[in-house]
Amino acid sequence: QDHDDVIYKTKKEKYEAVLNEIDGCYHKRQPVLVGTTNVEVSETISRLLQRRKIPHEVLNAKHHQREAEIVARAGQPGSITIATNMAGRGTDIKLGKGVVELGGLRIIGTERHEARRIDRQLRGRSGRQGDPGESRFYLSLEDDLMRLFGSERIAGIMDRLGVQEGEVITHPMITRSIGKAQKRVEAQNFAIRKHLLEYDDVMNRQREVIYDRRRRVLFGEEIEDLVLEMMDEWIESLFDRTTEEGTSIESWNLEDLQRALAGVIRVFLDLNLEELPSLDRDELLEKVKQMARESFERRKGEVDPELLPNFLQGTILGYIDEEWKDHLYEMDRLKEGVGLRAYGQRDPLVEFKREGYSLFEEMLDRINEKSLKSIFQSRILTLTKPKESIPAEQMAAVHRQAAGMAYAYAQAPQQERQESQAPAQAQGQAPAKSQPIRKGKAPGRNDPCPCGSGKKYKYCHGR
Known part of the structure; x- marks a missing residue:
């Protein structure tokens, strides 16, 4: 059963009514699915339920790993599930034992979406395949959709009726008025998409x-x-x-x-x-x-x-x-x-x-x-035939300034080292040992430069 919407003056009053409804369903063990328009509202409802120490599950993009588990348990007795209107779509919430006698799954909407299609999808979470269920939307004049369309007119009706803080208006006329507001928003969004498509058609051609x-x-x-x-x-x-x-x-x-x-x-x-x-x-x-x-x-x-x-x-x-x-x-x-x-x-x-x-x-x-x-x-350059390369085993890298050092000797091919040792071994002498190169003492900054320019070292080669 889809009940008429209920409207409060402020969001605070609306959230208080939602919490009371959830609390009542929880104590009689009827499962509840709370639908929100975005993740921020779902977390707000979750914090309010935590203050009342009511156990619940939150189904949004931040808990997608446990989505299947949360949906599977949403129809069990006493379960409270908070979900965005887009979460859990395309899945059947199976009712647990004894839930049918309690009235089935109860849907509570905290705000109307701009598109009626999404609201219908939320209502369709309950009452599936012949199971019982009921749904109701809780609204306030501070909601985005109400602020854009109809909030002043409905506020005037509330004032004329003398509605006090915490009191609610429930009437089919209100529900129809909100439906008309959604139609106007959908028409605007359609015009925007159509206009954008016309611009994209120019680029597509x-x-x-x-x-x-x-x-x-x-x-x-x-x-x-x-x-x-x-x-x-x-x-x-x-x-x-x-x-x-x-x-x-x-x-x-x-x-x-x-x-x-x-x-x-x-x-x-x-x-x-x-x-x-x-x-x-x-x-x-x-x-x-x-x-x-x-x-x-x-x-x-x-x-x-x-x-x-x-x-x-x-x-x-x-x-x-x-x-x-x-x-x-x-x-x-x-x-x-x-x-x-x-x-x-x-x-x-x-x-x-x-x-x-x-x-x-x-x-x-x-x-x-x-x-x-x-x-x-343009000039097209053709590649010339490369020269024949020398085999790697016939190549050796030699630094000319280090030809007499032990480093160069160690890097030389094995054949060259054997040839250089052969005359000495033939005479019965051990191969000559390479002597290390010793570096002299560096001149001081104020000493004459070794190059012979007559200047101090710090003004010449010491810069």
Whole structure:
């Protein structure tokens, strides 16, 4: 049975009523499940029960190791379990012996959640599979949901009825009013999620384009055709920046056009002054594209055919990843500030789509330009055949300044030591013993420097 909600003025009164209800159920051995909205409230209820010396269990994220054990014992006679509304979901609380006669499991909710679905899930912990059970929510005007919706109106009703401290209001109208407040919160949350999804849809479309190009590069699907597509896109973008369709050639920026073509794809456009007045923009565009293809064919001849696919893949892939990461940061910064456009009577979503598209076009243009410039201008170094290495057993590390020391002698190969000892042993003499090198007394700081400069040691080599 689901009872109507009870409302108190303050949280203190609400908690006092909850404790009294738990105490009564504990003494008649009826199991109780107390539902809270968060871990902080569950720990508060736990401390209050400890003061009354009522044994209980707390089921929250801090005790997840014992969750199965706590849930298994929640239906036993006299058990008190405190749980957040999200804990213990999807499990059946089995009732112990004699609990059915006591009325089954009792659910006590300490606060309404913003979503009615979670409240229904809490009520559904009891009365499962034909077992008896009952539930009730204890609320106060200081609860978050009540403060946002309806607390002033309900407080006015309490004042008109002359409700004193500790008294409670229980009426179906109150329960319906709280349900309407939850509906409004759910509608707001739905609008927020829908709005966020619309923003994410802009990024998702851009992500599909960039991932499709990246996939083509990774799997090497006609990588040379992709380079030609990138050249055409970059040339068209360059023409849009330097020339304008339907205008005279005098207004074109031919110097920047020639400089960019030569510096990126090694296309040297030589325009005859006599042909300029009759020059058509579309004809010039097709001419440049043809020259770019010829330049790419020449570039392919300069690179080892075995190295060409890996060279193209690595170059394009590197610039795609680099520019895409920077673009994501730019889009995040745009999303953070685009909401202020609403003060200028502009739709932030429309502004985000428009500016996001411009940033995406600029990013694609930078990827094309940097990739093409690297493909056409880079020098590819081939590895030379390494020299034959000397076997390790024929090598020995010798320090020239320590050639006469015992250290060098000890580090020398066994064969060399035997050869050096052979003449002495042939004459019946023992091998000469290496003498240690003795270091002289160091000069004092005020003594003349041993180098002969005439200065004191501390001003010369003693620094």
